[in-house]
Amino acid sequence: MDDNKVLRLIHAAGLHEAELVATVAELGLAEVARILIDEVLFRAAVPHNHYPVVVQLTIAHEGRRVDSQLRAVGGKPWELLPVAAADQLVAMRIDYEALDLIRAVFGPGEERSVGYRTTSLLPSGSAAALTSDDQRMNYLGAATQAVQSILAACTRGRPDLGELATRYHSDKYGLLHWFTPHYERHLAGLRDEPVRVLEIGIGGYNSAFGGGSLKMWKHYFHRGLVFGMDIYDKSHLDEQRIVTIQGDQSDPDSLTEIAERHGPFDVIIDDGSHINEHVRTSFRVLLAHLRRGGFYVIEDLWTSYQPGYGGDPDPQSAAGTSLALLKDLMDSLHYEERPPGQERELVYSDLHVGGVHVYHNIAFIEKKLNAEGGIPPWVPR
Template sequence: MTDPIVRRLIAAAGAPDAGALLMAEEPDAVVATALAEVAGRTILHPGPEMPVTVLFEVGVPAGGQVPYLLTVGPDGPRARAGRIDDPWVHVRYDLTALVRDVFGPTGPWTGSGRDVTMKDEPGPVEYKPDDPWMVQRDEATRAAHQVLAACGPYRGDLTALALRFGSDKWGGHWYTPHYERHLGDFRDQPVTVLEIGIGGYHEPDAGGASLRMWKHYFGRGLVYGLDVYDKSVLDEPRLTTVRGDQADPDFLDDLARRYGPFDIVIDDGSHVSSHVITAFHALFPHVRPGGMYVVEDLHTSYWPEWGGNGTDLADPATSVGFLKTLVDGLHHRDRIHEHTYHPSYADRHVTGLHLYHNLAFVEKGRNTEQANAVWRPRHDPMADLPAPHRVTEE
């Protein structure tokens, strides 16, 4: 469920003139959108064991304040418009500072634009661990830490997020370190991510673990999930599910035109080789230059039941065999008969491949590096040497 205002706030948060851009927005909608994001992030941080309501007062450019309440505790977060008197935790924010903290690039918090106060002691109190006021104050302190931590992006590693949400990208597989190696530079960017395959099969409210993981890893990102089953009950801010078939190239092209271009596409779908290849041809043109296309679970490339081939390992109709053709395409300018060869879209735009056990990363760009000099011989130079000078293996 990606409201257009989210896109605009992410863009404004990263712009030097954020305040001017926010002048065009309805303040109440900005505050509601930002604090809905904060509420969603609170689940990543430890909080109180009893409900605590935090009052936010957000100063807006035209003057005045927008009050908002965020209740945290064992029953989960709840954000709503409103005000309470004498709150345990009172957070005052400048509107621009709130948007920058929640949706902006990561940086050390400077203390600008935010003020936090706790309820004053009601006079002399007895400092005993079981004193009701002291217990409530300790819970409010935990709530303040949880809420303020959620005002910024989550900085833990991807494996921790996979464990938090139950994604099989760690444990069922061991993918998360490779993902961090290749996608870590995207983390602070306003990326658009598409993952094929949501999980949970036909159960409407099952699956989505990896989508939630990506949403919190890419704190400024928009995440889309594609599945053959309707998973719309999983939609939430910055996370949208789409129903469709990865084996249908026309559908995929329309999907990309509606929600793309994408910075990252991850194929964790059917794992049928023909589907993997169809999806790549349809979606790779919609990946931005500098982006990444990822294919998971390549073991099925060797299983005949999944359209694989365990004997002809170069079979281009299998997912691994197809990836091997991308290696040749990467070097198409060096081929002997390159002048008679018409390079494909992938040949011209794949700029790198990284393969791990059951996992492949394909880099998108412009494959324009010059070929080896045309005057250099394409045949074995040793063949022209007299026999005594030839180097042969024992």
């Protein structure tokens, strides 16, 4: 999947109108419409209307237009009808000027919904097919649900991360883990940024399943590009703004190659093997490929206590665990406070870790410049 075009559109969505117009001219209206429809169908909630409904989305620019008919039937994914069928009963026609829809879907700044589009109820097809009052009421009830789902998907929206984890079947919230409120606390400030997220561990192991969290990040970061790395080939999960990479997180060379090709990253998440040595290797290699102000997240710290993952049930004596790494980072944070004569050779994390936030089973490490200067020698001690 070539994401260059969508990245250009996302970038232009944050620029001046003249630059956005130039980008649309370069990419062509048909390609812009294809990217937007792909995104809208991804964001639209799975329909639950029991009665089939067609919604028409029209994207116009400089006298030309692209019409797309989108069909919803309860329980099935939204479908883009191959050819606009003239005799379809269209519940709602939604008209956007391309620039407004690009900014609504990919832009930062104000939410662009009402006041940026026109809507027409039952614009075409034969409403006479709805013969009885019961049929009309059923149809309009179904149409309301379907139309609202497309209208919501035409904006960036602000779905809660817990809701997105549930929608896309990631285990980051509910049942096993309760991580998403912690993610919200630390990542909300990046939500409107064109971030690059790398997650180690796509899910599903050697099966067709997985990718839940990648979809969750794609939806949450509406301007972001999401990379998933897994020891298994998960390329069947590639789609617009999601790139899968096969690699082993215990192999420093493979991590470096991936990071040099796709980084620097704004967020790196380790939800891979959870083997303590692997967690430490990945952190040691990848911290250098996180941009300043970004977050490195380590999930499933419980394996620090499990010998089966290279952990140790006695946390005081354990040196090679994920929790021991976090404790070392506390020392890194305070390297400037070592008494004269007790200094040690500086390591990368001394200068580049600015915060360590630890919660039950998950840690957020903040990359910052850590060089404030120690407490001066004349302060009594």
